[in-house]
Amino acid sequence: MTLLQLNAVGHVFLGRAVLEDASLRVEHGEMVALVGPSGCGKSTLSQIAAGLIIPRHGQVTRGYDRSAFVFQEPRLLPWATVEANVALGLSGHALSRAQQSARIADACRRVSLEESDWHKFPSQLSGGMRQRTALARALVGDPDFLYFDEPFTALDAALRRRMQDLVVTTVLNSGKGGLFITHDIHEALRICHRIAVLDRYGHGILDCVAVPEMPETRSDEMVFEMARRLVCDHPLFAVVDEHDERRLA
Numbered sequence: 001m002t003l004l005q006l007n008a009v010g011h012v013f014l015g016r017a018v019l020e021d022a023s024l025r026v027e028h029g030e031m032v033a034l035v036g037p038s039g040c041g042k043s044t045l046s047q048i049a050a051g052l053i054i055p056r057h058g059q060v061t062r063g064y065d066r067s068a069f070v071f072q073e074p075r076l077l078p079w080a081t082v083e084a085n086v087a088l089g090l091s092g093h094a095l096s097r098a099q100q101s102a103r104i105a106d107a108c109r110r111v112s113l114e115e116s117d118w119h120k121f122p123s124q125l126s127g128g129m130r131q132r133t134a135l136a137r138a139l140v141g142d143p144d145f146l147y148f149d150e151p152f153t154a155l156d157a158a159l160r161r162r163m164q165d166l167v168v169t170t171v172l173n174s175g176k177g178g179l180f181i182t183h184d185i186h187e188a189l190r191i192c193h194r195i196a197v198l199d200r201y202g203h204g205i206l207d208c209v210a211v212p213e214m215p216e217t218r219s220d221e222m223v224f225e226m227a228r229r230l231v232c233d234h235p236l237f238a239v240v241d242e243h244d245e246r247r248l249a
């Protein structure tokens, strides 16, 4: 069964159409990147897919049991420690206290959070550590489907690569799936199987580009060469490039 299917989804904010007719499928073991100019409706579409926004029209069919969302900002509880924040990802799981502690420790280690930081509060963490705590909170419940909305922009280059690799190994190699919003074509090419490009007027998805090879087998050279070809030669990506407000700023 398809993990996620969006059929002719549309939405309106304050009387203004944000998405008109967006359709997309995500299969088991597949990560799909959502790219497009700033304000074209990527976050709205992923939040509709996740059930956080009810669309004005269209159908959403979810073939997964559990999902988690990683936002651009970590959205941690300020009064709770790293461990307690990560534990929120286990709500609804029937686990003993020892099992919970083991799962939390494992999730923290996977995102490279040192044990000495697990008792700290968000105000005592760097921006990157806060974001890794949010990622651990998403992974700890072992979701079948993950939504990422520009999750790694606060991380330095080396850590961003490690977290991208973590997404590839934990999410994709076990038949899970996801949607990954990014403005970074290299990031999309490192992690995703397909790249869906949204129309700059917010009508929906213009088209999808399949990325050759499996993510784990793509070398840096391949990623750079593919990015160069997409940005320079592909008409879909010319639209993304020309109209991204942040690139023009």
Ligand SMILES: Nc1ncnc2c1ncn2[C@@H]1O[C@H](COP(=O)(O)OP(=O)(O)OP(=O)(O)O)[C@@H](O)[C@H]1O
Binding pocket: 013, 014, 018, 036, 037, 038, 039, 040, 041, 042, 043, 044, 045
């Ligand atoms: N809660 C809201 N109320 C009113 N308008 C909204 C709301 N959320 C989003 N919008 C508008 O909907 C449009 C699409 O926003 P959305 O955040 O989905 O775009 P995006 O492609 O994710 O942008 P970015 O790349 O800049 O994050 C924008 O014009 C935005 O101003």
